[in-house]
Amino acid sequence: MDLNTIWFILIAILFAGYVVLDGFDFGVGITHLFIKDETERRLNINAIGPIWDGNEVWLLTGGGALFAAFPVVYASVFSGFYLALMLLLFALIARAVSFEFRGKVDSPKWRKIWDYSFSLGSLLPAFLFGVAYGNILKGIPLDKNGYYIGSFFDLLNPYSILVGLLALSIFIMHGSTYLTLKFDGEALERKEKFANLFWIITVVLYIITTFFTFFVSPFLFEGILKNILFWVMLILLFLSLVYFPVALKSKLYWKAMLSSSIMIFSMFIISAIGLFPKLVPASNDLNLSLTIYNASSTPLTLKTMLIIALIGMPLVIGYTTFIYRVFKGKVQLTKESY
């Protein structure tokens, strides 16, 4: 296996990790406005209070790794999706500050502002990530130097919007499942119902999206049946999809959360397998696509980065696991809470 392939895998894992981890933060945020009771809203925010920030670092690291390993993709996609990314940044800013700001002034109006900031700051990125990824799966028009030659509105095509909606549904399911671990009593039942409902919507949307993908991007399916990893991921996806409602019904919330995480991870990896070795397919002419070979850094940089990742990531996973364990269990409001 060459370094370019290794980095394709690592970046896929980094982004999959981001989607799984910040995904439930988004879900918690999106459903925030459906809560009427102030105490429950506080509990909702504090359910992710100590950890959301660490989850967002996966995005920063993924972005940095993409820049380092495949700079042409970073340069081309980020400048090509300019307005969409700016919108994403504004939303992420709104979300990030809402945690700290919300509880600092004792006024319902003030809190309401930050409730919206938190919720829309979660909804918009969730949807935009879906739309952006939909565009990657569909392919975008590129010139021979790998520059994006479409416009902002070309990004808002029906297929990509469909993927955006799928992402929203997945994150709501995932976030609600996470909250079943954090809530008690009547609120818990509501989270459970939400998780169940959005599991159904996710299954339906996933089937519809896959169906359309056959027509929009047939190249994603070329040779995929011969790939063993694809079959492994497909089986994982199937098992987690089927087991999820069973776990919820049996009140095995940890297992439901694990199923939901595996579901998202395998969905993402399956799509990445379809893309490989392309990173950004060119919709106008597949030969112009940015691939792991024509968009990459030099072997020395890839090797150096690999060493950095191999030293750093086990540490990160180690202490992140430790921190999650410290905060496991139902949320309780204390003096230190938001």
Next chain:
Amino acid sequence: MDAVLLARIQFAMTVGFHFIFPPITIGLAWLIFIFELIGYRKKEEIYVKLGKFFGKLLALTFAVGVATGIVMEFQFGTNWSEYSRFVGDIFGAPLAAEGIFAFFLESGFIGLYLFGRNRVSKGVHLFAALMVALGSTISAFWILVANSWQQTPAGFVIQNGRAELVDFWAAVFNPSTLVRFFHTFIASLITGAFFVAGISAYLILKNKEVEIMKKSLKISLIFGFIVSLLELMPSGHTHAIQVAKTQPTKFAAIEGIYEGRTNAPLLAFGIPVDNPPRILFPIEIPGLASFLTYGDVSAYVKGLNDFPPEDIPPIFLTFVSFHLMVALGSLFILITLIGVFYLWKKKLYDKKWYLKLLIWLIPFPIIACQLGWIAAEVGRQPWIVYGYLRTKDAVSITVPAEQVLISLIIFGLIYLLLGVLYVYILVKEIKHGPEPLLAKEGK
């Protein structure tokens, strides 16, 4: 509309605003660690109160820093895609390393520090405080690796139309990395010291939890004095020599040397003007620039006239920001020296004028940081990678100027709002003061 100019304004504004927060975070995180460490050793409640109180202010500052920091990570790609293509083989690695080695650490453990006090042992909690301080410092290191590579690029060859890495360690420890890292790191410690000192002085004057705040005032003043001294000597001095040797155009601009000469004077004051280019009202110390940089008064120091006109940076901004920074740095030494003197004479808490002054001085180290950064970045112009890539050739070519204008305006509005809210909530939290000591609560 000029797309390059708009992209530059946007970058300057977003990074300038962002750079208000990390120095406070870094300095504050180390002072909080000091409080927690003393508290851990002495088992005194007073330090727990300090940790909790300044921890809240840290959380707020950190949040705004994170929110504005994400923008920086994306902006190289969105607005400077030609730059990203040119330097990607080298520049991306430190950004990724920052995430892996620093940012995960910082953001994971800040949650544990703030919310985990009663969930983990005291030792683990102290460790969390240390990891927050260390994480924010390592973060600064990798960012300065990236930025220093722009100033004094090393460890690469120009090949296939881009800079390709040949020696990772040479790129990481390029000629300016360490000097610039220490200079910025110590500047952050000064920022933290004045932040804590000013807030403590305010609460003492308001007669609020005086017993607790006297401790933080004392610690921050002594700490502030040491780091202010270190910033000048050896840090500032070494940095100036490095700039003189590796970036002579920048050095000529910050020192206001138009004509290269031997026995070059150091300008303590002056106002650079155009037509003809000269310094008004100069106060010169003969031979000092030659002596400080080369250890010899008769050494030749290159002037702006030694370089082609298209390679020299804007002089006014570089010169003025540098000189103001130096003046502020000297002021910090003087102020903290007075404080330490009063502390020694046991008169500190009676000197109302001095305590009031400390409150007003809170923003000045932040201003000094901004000025230093302006001198460093404007002094690097017209290059984005010194000597190899010009700023005008680095901007995204597929992003229309109108789109940059839109994002620039929205960023401006959002940041204005964020700045106002930050100060408003910060002041509110400060006025609230720390929790009273348990022994007193019965009263």
